[in-house]
Each structure stands twice: as C-alpha cells, then as structure tokens.
Amino acid sequence: xxxxxxxxxxxxxxxxxxxxxxxxxxxxxxxxxxxxxxxxxxxxxxxxxxxxxxxxxxxxxxxxxxxxxxxxxxxxxxxxxxxxxxxxxxxxxxxxxxxxxxxxxxxxxxxxxxxxxxxxxxxxxxxxxxxxxxxxxxxxxxxxxxxxxxxxxxxxxxxxxxxxxxxxxxxxxxxxxxxxxxxxxxxxxxxxxxxxxxxxxxxxxxxxxx
Amino acid sequence: xxxxxxxxxxxxxxxxxxxxxxxxxxxxxxxxxxxxxxxxxxxxxxxxxxxxxxxxxxxxxxxxxxxxxxxxxxxxxxxxxxxxxxxxxxxxxxxxxxxxxxxxxxxxxxxxxxxxxxxxxxxxxxxxxxxxxxxxxxxxxxxxxxxxxxxxxxxxxxxxxxxxxxxxxxxxxxxxxxxxxxxxxxxxxxxxxxxxxxxxxxxxxxxxxxxxxxxxxxxxxxxxxxxxxxxxxxxxxxxxxxxxxxxxxxxxxxxxxx
Numbered sequence: 466x467x468x469x470x471x472x473x474x475x476x477x478x479x480x481x482x483x484x485x486x487x488x489x490x491x492x493x494x495x496x497x498x499x500x501x502x503x504x505x506x507x508x509x510x511x512x513x514x515x516x517x518x519x520x521x522x523x524x525x526x527x528x529x530x531x532x533x534x535x536x537x538x539x540x541x542x543x544x545x546x547x548x549x550x551x552x553x554x555x556x557x558x559x560x561x562x563x564x565x566x567x568x569x570x571x572x573x574x575x576x577x578x579x580x581x582x583x584x585x586x587x588x589x590x591x592x593x594x595x596x597x598x599x600x601x602x603x604x605x606x607x608x609x610x611x612x613x614x615x616x617x618x619x620x621x622x623x624x625x626x627x628x629x630x631x632x633x634x635x636x637x638x639x640x641x642x643x644x645x646x647x648x649x650x651x652x653x654x655x656x657x658x659x660x661x662x663x664x665x666x667x668x669x670x671x672x673x674x675x
Numbered sequence: 676x677x678x679x680x681x682x683x684x685x686x687x688x689x690x691x692x693x694x695x696x697x698x699x700x701x702x703x704x705x706x707x708x709x710x711x712x713x714x715x716x717x718x719x720x721x722x723x724x725x726x727x728x729x730x731x732x733x734x735x736x737x738x739x740x741x742x743x744x745x746x747x748x749x750x751x752x753x754x755x756x757x758x759x760x761x762x763x764x765x766x767x768x769x770x771x772x773x774x775x776x777x778x779x780x781x782x783x784x785x786x787x788x789x790x791x792x793x794x795x796x797x798x799x800x801x802x803x804x805x806x807x808x809x810x811x812x813x814x815x816x817x818x819x820x821x822x823x824x825x826x827x828x829x830x831x832x833x834x835x836x837x838x839x840x841x842x843x844x845x846x847x848x849x850x851x852x853x854x855x856x857x858x859x860x861x862x863x864x865x866x867x868x869x870x871x872x873x874x875x876x877x878x879x880x881x882x883x884x885x886x887x888x889x890x891x892x893x894x895x896x897x898x899x900x901x902x903x904x905x906x907x908x909x910x911x912x913x914x915x916x917x918x919x920x921x922x923x924x925x926x927x928x929x930x931x932x933x
Contacts, residue, residue, distance in 0.1 A: 581770030584733050584842075585784055585832075586760030599774050 468645045468652075475649075483653055486630035489548065489623055490616045490657075493555035497612060501560045502605065505567025506593070515568060522561040530554065530622045538626075551623035551630075558619060559612035566608025570601025603673040610665035617658040621650065631657075683747050684708040685840055685872040686732055690741035693727055693896075701727050703896045704741070711839075714866060714873040716887035718880065718918075724896040725876045729842050732874060733762045745840070760784060763833030763841035763871075767848045770829060771817040777803075777828050778813040784836045802831040807861060823854035830862075834869070843875045847882065859885055880922040884908070892918070 472479055508515040528536070533554045538544045543553050574597050582592050598605075624632025634650030637643075686709040693702040702724045709715045717725040730736040731743045734750045742749040750758060764770075771780045779786070781802055782795040790798070803810050806827040817825055826846060833841050847855045859882060866873065866886075877883055883890045883904075890907050892899040892915060899914050908919055 577766060577768075577770050578772060580735065581764065581766055582772070584730075584735055584759055584762075584764035584766075584770075585787075586756050586758075587783075587787060588756055591787060596772060 468648050471645060471649055479649065479653065482629060482631050482633055482650075483657070486617070486620055486632075486654065487657065489551050489555065489620045489628065489630055490613065490661075492552045493559060493616055493620075494609065494613050496552065496556040497559035497563050498609065500556070501563025501608075502567050504560075505564045505605075506571065506598075508564070509568050509571040519561075519565060519568070522564050525557050526561050530558075530619055531625060533557065534622075534626050547623070547626045547628035550626055551620065551628035555616045555619055555623070559616055562608040562611040562615075563605075566611075567601065567605050570604030570608075571597050573604065574600045603669055606665065606669045606672065610662060610669065613661045613665060614658050617654060617661055621654055684744075685711045685746065686874065687744040688728065688731070688741070689744065691728075691731065691738045691743060692740045693724070693731070693736065694739045701896050702738075705896075705898055707891060707898060707901065709872060709874055711872050712870040713888040714875055714886055716883040716890045717874065717876045717893060718878065718883040718887075718890050719893035720878055722895075723893040725878075725893050726844055728893070729844055729874055729876050732840075732842055733759045733764060760788060760836070761838055761840070763836075763838045765829045765833045765841065765843045765846045767845040768822075768825065771825060771832070773817055776814050776816060777808070777820070780817065780828060781813075781831045781835055783832060788836065798835060799831075802835060805834065805865070806831045821854075822850050823858060826850060826854075826858060830858075830865075838871075840872045840874075843873060845876055845878070848877070848879075855882075862886060880918050 504518060508518045525533075534550060537550050537553055540553075543549050578600070579592060579596060582596050587595070620630050621632035621635055623630050624636050631650040631654045635647050636650075638646030638648075638650065688705045688707040691702055691705040692700065694700050705724070705728060707715075707728075717728060719725045727736055731738060731750065732745060734753065734755045737751065742751065744750075745753065745758065745762070771777075772783075775783070778796075778799050781799045785795045785798055799813060800810055803813060808824060808827050808831065812820065812824065812828075817828070820828065826849075829846065833843075847858050850858065863886065875883075875886060877886075884907065887904050889901055889903050891901045892912075894914060900910065900912050902910055902915075907915065910916070
C-alpha cells in the first residue's frame with residue numbers, strides 16, 4: 466500500500482493525529498509565550514539577570530529530547546499523562562527563542578528614542594507598552610516563529626512516550642520497516658511546519674511594514 | 676510649573692560636578708543661570724559636557740555633587756515624571772517614535788497627561804500650523820517625512836503642552852545647510868512670539884550667534900565664559916578667539932538679526 470492509498474483509506478486517523486499534533490504544539494507555544502515573553506521583559510529591566518536566565522534556557526536546549534522526557538517523567542501530575550509531559554517538554558524547548566528574542570528586541574530599540582520618551586516624562590510602564598514592546602514586536606514574533614516551527618518537528622518525538630501526534634506513524638513505520646508509513650507522518654508534519662512558518666512570517670512582515 | 680516662582684532664574688546650576696560610572700569627570704563645578712525667556716546656547720565641542728548639562732535639567736542625568744535648580748527647586752526634589760512633563764525636549768533627528776503617526780507623536784505629552792481627545796486634535800492642528808507643516812502630513816509616519824519636516828514635528832511635539840522651558844539638543848544638526856537656515860529663521864520668529872526659556876546645545880558657532888540671547892562656551896567639563904551674543908565675537912578670551920578663527924573670517928556678517 467503506498468502513501469496516498471494509506472492516507473485515503475485512513476483519512477480519519479490521519480486527521481485525528483494531525484489535530485493531536487497541532488494541539489500539543491499550540492498548547493506548548495501558548496505556555497512558552499506566557500512565560501517567555503514576561504521573562505524576556507524582566508531580564509531586559511534588571512541588570513545582571515540576563516546572563517543566568519539566558520544561560521539556563523540555553524542549557525535546556527542542549528538536553529536531548531528523549532532524555533528530557535525521561536527527566537520529566539517522575540514529576541507528579543505532569544508525569545501521569547504523556548500529553549502533559551510532551552507539552553511541558555516542548556514548552557521548555559520553546560523558551561529560549563522567546564526569552565532571547567524578547568530581550569534582544571527590547572534592547573535593540575534605539576536608545577535615543579527611549580530617552581526621548583523618558584525626557585518627555587513617560588513612566589517606565591508607558592515606555593514599555595507604548596514604545597519598547599511595539600518596536601520590539603517584529604523580533605519577538607520572529608522568536609515565536611522559530612519556536613513554533615521547531616516544536617512542530619520536535620512534537621513527532623512525543624509519540625515515543627505515547628503522547629500521540631503524527632510521530633505515531635513515524636514510529637510505527639520504523640518498527641515495521643515501512644517507508645511509506647514514515648512518510649504518512651513526516652509529510653503532514655513538514656507541511657504543518659511550512660504552514661506555521663509562512664503564516665507567522667506573513668504576520669511579522671505586516672507588523673513591520675506598518 | 677509653580678507660577679509663584681516668577682522672579683528667580685528659570686534654571687540654575689550650582690557647583691555641579693558629574694562623574695561617569697568609570698570615575699571620569701564629565702562636568703567640573705558648573706555654575707550657570709538661565710533667565711526666563713532667554714535662549715541660552717551651550718556651545719562646545721563633542722565631549723565638552725554640554726549635552727550632559729542639558730540632561731541634568733530634566734533629570735536624565737543627576738549631579739554627583741552640587742545641584743540643578745529648576746523653578747527654584749533642585750531636580751532631585753522634583754518628582755522626575757512631573758519635572759519632565761513640565762519641560763519640552765527636542766533632540767537631534769527629532770527622536771520621533773517611528774511607529775507613531777505625526778499626529779500621535781506631537782500629541783504625546785497631552786495624551787499621557789490625559790487631555791480629552793478633541794482638545795489634543797485641536798492642539799495638534801494648531802502646532803502643525805505653528806511649525807509650518809501641512810495638516811495633511813499628520814497621518815504620516817516619521818520615515819515618510821523629510822529631515823526638515825521631522826525636525827519641525829519634533830519642535831511641535833516639544834511645544835505641545837505649552838511649557839515654559841524647552842531643551843534643545845542639536846535639533847538642527849542633521850539637516851542640510853539650507854533647511855537648517857530656514858528652521859533657524861523660524862525658530863527665531865517663534866521664540867519672539869512665545870518667549871520660552873530655551874536651553875540650546877550646539878557645536879556650531881554660526882548657529883549659536885544666530886539663535887542665542889547669551890552664549891555659554893564649554894570646554895572639557897568647564898564653563899569657559901558666558902557672554903551676550905553681541906559681545907561674544909569681541910571677547911578677548913583665547914578659546915573664543917580660536918572659535919572665531921576656526922569658523923572663518925566672515926563672522927562679522929554672521930551675527931544674525933540684531
């Protein structure tokens with residue numbers, strides 16, 4: 466049975482696993498945005514916090530994904546469900562691009578513009594919301610884009626711990642030495658990554674073109 | 676600002692010393708008074724301390740020792756936000772926010788001061804006219820303006836809340852000579868009408884002689900001399916002479932409108 470026949474005959478399962486895949490990615494990106502962007506803002510504000518936080522996020526990135534799943538397994542509540550584990554692991558991986566880009570985006574705002582704002586009596590909060598974040602938005606979005614594309618790829622490994630997603634096909638295909646089956650997982654995953662890249666890139670350009 | 680303080684100088688530097696974080700002395704014992712309604716030009720080369728002095732007036736820099744009095748009160752005793760909102764500030768290349776339209780840029784201080792929307796709109800239109808910008812430009816972004824237009828918008832923004840003191844840090848430095856001359860002429864006309872207390876930083880002697888009521892010459896963190904514009908070219912101070920020589924022999928024709 467070739468690739469297309471398989472997809473046609475099992476389109477319900479393919480769709481289900483694709484949605485599961487997307488769900489894992491969406492949940493982890495949402496979480497990492499909620500944690501990473503505030504952290505990035507915080508370390509741009511407090512002298513001396515940038516190195517340790519960025520260093521920590523960097524170290525997480527270097528942990529191999531299967532090992533990270535293993536480390537997280539003993540955690541209460543999280544370790545009880547494979548889906549939770551996968552979301553947490555992907556969230557941790559996505560933190561670095563988000564923290565780093567938020568930090569770099571804010572630090573990259575022209576200091577003359579920030580000082581002009583301060584000189585006119587804007588408060589720290591007004592500067593952040595009206596000047597620094599809007600001007601850093603393009604760079605922050607680029608971080609979200611990198612994190613999303615990487616997560617779509619990484620999420621295939623979540624199948625190894627039984628979290629589902631398109632990785633199911635890849636692992637099944639590997640076990641059965643069936644290349645067609647591997648492609649049933651790999652091609653939709655690649656398409657998802659391209660789609661995410663394209664749509665976030667489009668948003669980024671729109672915001673920067675303002 | 677407090678209208679009860681109408682008699683003393685608008686701004687006064689008292690024995691101001693400023694050391695950078697590396698210990699280097701940027702200002703060494705500056706004493707200077709800025710009178711109400713005058714245009715005091717701080718003239719000096721790069722690194723002479725003129726911009727630092729300016730930033731001390733709106734508390735963007737703080738004296739290491741000594742103090743700067745604004746309206747009779749030390750800048751350190753002011754709430755910095757209130758102090759800055761009471762002082763207009765124009766910097767080189769205008770410092771306009773690139774993501775704000777001209778209208779939002781000019782209306783910035785009124786907006787953070789929470790003026791009603793119609794009043795801000797009204798004020799922006801008045802200011803566009805005052806600085807000679809077409810009202811149609813108000814929905815443009817700064818990068819869609821010429822350098823001269825940007826600088827006009829920057830001046831308009833500093834005048835928006837109609838504040839008695841305006842600080843200008845080389846506002847016309849990045850302009851071509853013709854546009855600069857045009858803006859300088861308009862600055863003089865505006866100042867004649869508005870009578871603001873202006874502190875103006877420049878390294879350009881022509882500009883200083885054209886715009887200043889008085890000229891304070893600075894060198895290596897020290898005030899060399901303060902002279903009324905008319906007396907400046909005749910001063911016997913060696914550094915003033917150096918300046919007059921460096922800027923050419925045509926200075927007699929460059930004294931600006933009397």
